[in-house]
Amino acid sequence: MNIKQIEKKYFMQTYKRADLIVKRARDQFIWDENDKKYLDFFAGISVCNVGHCNVSVLKAAKEQLDSFAHISNLYYASSQIKLGEELAKRIFPDGRVFFSNSGAEANECAIKLARKWGFLNPSKNGNRYEIICFKNSFHGRTLAALSATGQERFHEFFRPLQEKFIFASINDIESVKKLVNERTVAVMIEPIQGEGGVIPSSKTFLKELKALCDKNNLLLIFDEIQCGMGRTGKFCAFENYDIKPDIVTLAKSLANGLPLGAAVAAKKCAETFVYGDHGSTLGGNPVSCAAALEVLNILSPEFLNDSLEVSKYLFLKLEDLKKKYSIIRDVRGFGLMLGIDLVINGSGIVDYCLNNGLIINCIHDTVLRLLPPLIITKKDVDFAIKVLDKALDCSLLTK
Ligand SMILES: Cc1ncc(COP(=O)(O)O)c(C=O)c1O
Numbered sequence: 001m002n003i004k005q006i007e008k009k010y011f012m013q014t015y016k017r018a019d020l021i022v023k024r025a026r027d028q029f030i031w032d033e034n035d036k037k038y039l040d041f042f043a044g045i046s047v048c049n050v051g052h053c054n055v056s057v058l059k060a061a062k063e064q065l066d067s068f069a070h071i072s073n074l075y076y077a078s079s080q081i082k083l084g085e086e087l088a089k090r091i092f093p094d095g096r097v098f099f100s101n102s103g104a105e106a107n108e109c110a111i112k113l114a115r116k117w118g119f120l121n122p123s124k125n126g127n128r129y130e131i132i133c134f135k136n137s138f139h140g141r142t143l144a145a146l147s148a149t150g151q152e153r154f155h156e157f158f159r160p161l162q163e164k165f166i167f168a169s170i171n172d173i174e175s176v177k178k179l180v181n182e183r184t185v186a187v188m189i190e191p192i193q194g195e196g197g198v199i200p201s202s203k204t205f206l207k208e209l210k211a212l213c214d215k216n217n218l219l220l221i222f223d224e225i226q227c228g229m230g231r232t233g234k235f236c237a238f239e240n241y242d243i244k245p246d247i248v249t250l251a252k253s254l255a256n257g258l259p260l261g262a263a264v265a266a267k268k269c270a271e272t273f274v275y276g277d278h279g280s281t282l283g284g285n286p287v288s289c290a291a292a293l294e295v296l297n298i299l300s301p302e303f304l305n306d307s308l309e310v311s312k313y314l315f316l317k318l319e320d321l322k323k324k325y326s327i328i329r330d331v332r333g334f335g336l337m338l339g340i341d342l343v344i345n346g347s348g349i350v351d352y353c354l355n356n357g358l359i360i361n362c363i364h365d366t367v368l369r370l371l372p373p374l375i376i377t378k379k380d381v382d383f384a385i386k387v388l389d390k391a392l393d394c395s396l397l398t399k
């Protein structure tokens with residue numbers, strides 16, 4: 001049996017894989033088993049932000065691996081402790097961090113933290129536990145993160161879900177206000193919805209949301225698992241909005257491809273958890289943490305500025321394509337998290353791009369999603385636009 005047949009026979013069929021067997025990857029490029037080269041505009045779903053096999057990230061991870069891979073969280077691993085300090089300093093200098101393995105687990109941590117904080121900070125009539133989330137959101141596949149996810153299609157076979165997650169509409173503050181009650185403890189949002197179709201919050205909306213949370217003593221949780229870590233041109237997406245949440249969750253590109261998640265909490269709720277409240281055997285793995293420390297080193301203001309420059313160039317080119325093709329309904333996003341909303345199904349365009357050496361993705365059937373590594377150049381953009389242009393042209397012919 002070949003690789004594809006083995007996968008078909010032995011794997012639970014939870015993923016729809018494209019016809020690409022990867023042999024190696026470096027920087028913004030991937031090579032398949034036949035040594036065909038692809039420009040990667042997806043970065044493993046916003047994971048390899050500083051490039052595949054980034055040399056200094058690899059070096060840091062290998063050095064840690066040579067010393068030890070795991071010791072448990074019952075002892076001190078300096079790469080993990082240093083990373084915790086760095087992350088807290090960057091996000092909430094007087095806050096605290098908890099490390100997990102994945103994004104869903106980082107959100108589980110944030111949800112549990114909010115629930116305990118609501119227990120310790122009740123309303124006149126008792127415990128607060130309800131969390132306002134958003135329609136169309138995505139927070140992960142574990143049961144609480146899934147329950148916080150505002151997309152019915154993910155819930156279908158898994159009821160009963162965790163209780164007390166209720167859903168408002170993004171960019172509609174009245175829809176949030178209507179849901180606030182004496183049991184509400186937190187509001188949880190992706191500042192830019194990713195899996196929901198690359199839908200950014202407006203500045204006004206997030207400012208109003210922050211004011212609403214302050215007025216009602218609610219925690220504001222930002223899931224920055226997809227949009228954080230430099231993707232929008234700032235270290236965290238919230239920096240584009242001139243407000244600060246109370247909890248930020250990160251994962252995906254935190255360790256540039258090694259498993260790691262984090263929930264970072266501001267002073268207001270940082271000391272909620274005490275000994276025994278939460279834990280994870282492998283969470284904050286020292287190798288992942290060593291890699292992540294190097295990722296943070298790389299994400300300097302200069303690096304982020306460079307990527308922002310390229311993102312502006314890409315956005316303008318996409319706007320040009322929008323003018324040329326009426327099948328493009330909208331081009332939207334922030335930095336290098338961009339969506340091209342089509343009036344047709346985009347899967348044929350994704351396939352065309354793959355066949356022609358460009359890796360992109362399509363969500364909700366009609367939104368082409370671009371999440372390239374942050375190291376792409378204008379030359380890469382030119383190549384991607386050329387392929388996309390041809391793909392759009394062909395899709396018109398076959399319509
Ligand atoms: C915004 C957001 N939150 C949470 C998750 C879940 O992360 P993980 O797949 O690492 O559990 C994802 C994954 O796509 C995500 O995009």
